[in-house]
Amino acid sequence: MMNGRIYNFSAGPSMLPEPVLLRIQEELLNCGGSGMSVLEMSHRSKVYDDIICGAVENVREVMQVPDNYKILFLHGGATGLFAALPMNLGTKSGIADYIVSGNFSGGAYKEAKKYLKEARLAGSSEADNFNHIPTPEELTLSPDADYLHVCWNNTIFGTTWKYIPDSGDVPLIADMSSSIMSEPVDVSRFGAIYAGVQKNLAPAGVTLLIIREDLITDPMPITPKIWNFKTQVEKNSMLNTPPTFPIYCVKLVTDYLKETGGLEAIAKKNREKAAILYDYLDSQDFYKTSVKKEDRSMMNVTFRTSSEELDKAFVAGQAERGFSNLKGHRLVGGMRASIYNAMPKEGVEALVAYMKDFAAAH
Ligand SMILES: *Cc1c(COP(=O)(O)O)cnc(C)c1O
Numbered sequence: 566m567m568n569g570r571i572y573n574f575s576a577g578p579s580m581l582p583e584p585v586l587l588r589i590q591e592e593l594l595n596c597g598g599s600g601m602s603v604l605e606m607s608h609r610s611k612v613y614d615d616i617i618c619g620a621v622e623n624v625r626e627v628m629q630v631p632d633n634y635k636i637l638f639l640h641g642g643a644t645g646l647f648a649a650l651p652m653n654l655g656t657k658s659g660i661a662d663y664i665v666s667g668n669f670s671g672g673a674y675k676e677a678k679k680y681l682k683e684a685r686l687a688g689s690s691e692a693d694n695f696n697h698i699p700t701p702e703e704l705t706l707s708p709d710a711d712y713l714h715v716c717w718n719n720t721i722f723g724t725t726w727k728y729i730p731d732s733g734d735v736p737l738i739a740d741m742s743s744s745i746m747s748e749p750v751d752v753s754r755f756g757a758i759y760a761g762v763q764k765n766l767a768p769a770g771v772t773l774l775i776i777r778e779d780l781i782t783d784p785m786p787i788t789p790k791i792w793n794f795k796t797q798v799e800k801n802s803m804l805n806t807p808p809t810f811p812i813y814c815v816k817l818v819t820d821y822l823k824e825t826g827g828l829e830a831i832a833k834k835n836r837e838k839a840a841i842l843y844d845y846l847d848s849q850d851f852y853k854t855s856v857k858k859e860d861r862s863m864m865n866v867t868f869r870t871s872s873e874e875l876d877k878a879f880v881a882g883q884a885e886r887g888f889s890n891l892k893g894h895r896l897v898g899g900m901r902a903s904i905y906n907a908m909p910k911e912g913v914e915a916l917v918a919y920m921k922d923f924a925a926a927h
Contacts, residue, residue: 667719869899
């Protein structure tokens with residue numbers, strides 16, 4: 566780490582790779598020989614066209630997105646897609662299945678209810694305070710649904726899907742905001758994958774949508790023009806001014822991913838990082854984690870001490886050690902370490918060293 570930077574365990578917006586930040590700095594005054602900053606550039610210019618097309622190509626290459634999928638950059642965050650998905654995909658039976666495994670999947674379900682004839686609760690782990698991902702036995706799937714929606718990584722609770730639910734011919738739609746490009750994913754098993762970019766890919770401001778072509782049809786008439794997937798495909802995500810800077814950052818981050826070995830390489834690093842934390846958690850009893858072992862997230866690790874006072878003291882002591890954002894989400898309490906792609910292994914090792922010192926002192 567350089568320039569007085571610290572280990573930022575924020576759940577999002579979160580750390581970006583240092584080489585990418587330096588590249589942004591280097592190009593900030595004069596981007597691509599244009600004599601202007603990307604911040605000032607027309608989205609219709611040749612230089613910008615290369616940037617957005619490059620970002621799309623990179624996403625396709627890094628995630629090995631099959632040819633029959635479109636890649637869009639949209640406005641409104643993942644939360645915007647909570648509304649746009651039912652409007653665009655809920656047009657046949659008007660029924661969709663939602664599995665609620667945490668806060669964001671609950672939000673998506675609630676939003677879908679406004680627009681669908683029927684949003685069905687196809688499974689939930691709420692009764693157990695979302696400490697696990699619903700098992701196949703806990704699911705009730707509807708064969709007549711237009712789609713099945715899941716949240717792949719539960720950012721607040723620290724759980725993640727380890728199996729792909731079998732929805733038959735019903736397209737599976739996954740919110741991968743907090744796990745996108747953290748490991749290889751077989752895109753062909755999904756009807757659509759979407760993500761707010763501010764966890765693993767870029768600063769906040771754009772939503773990535775990867776969607777199978779046959780699912781792009783005329784949406785509900787009430788659909789805002791900017792969330793009409795069909796129109797956005799026709800306009801290459803440029804129906805209006807796109808969020809130019811975050812898309813540019815997606816391009817740089819995916820360039821960097823390609824240079825550093827792609828998803829296999831980053832997945833290996835992420836597994837190592839998560840293992841450092843979980844192995845320590847499993848080896849002692851000062852800290853506890855309530856997440857079911859099989860469903861542990863590689864991106865967001867939640868834990869607590871035996872009391873709220875100690876949790877508070879732990880969080881209060883973070884700045885001195887060069888950390889930030891270790892406080893758990895208010896829905897869960899305790900602590901949460903978000904260790905996305907850009908968090909170096911050294912940051913996780915330093916955190917475990919602090920945890921050990923803190924436990925010894927209390
Ligand atoms: C952060 C997050 C969201 C919310 O994203 P916005 O872009 O802020 O709307 C949704 N889903 C998941 C899984 C998240 O981690």
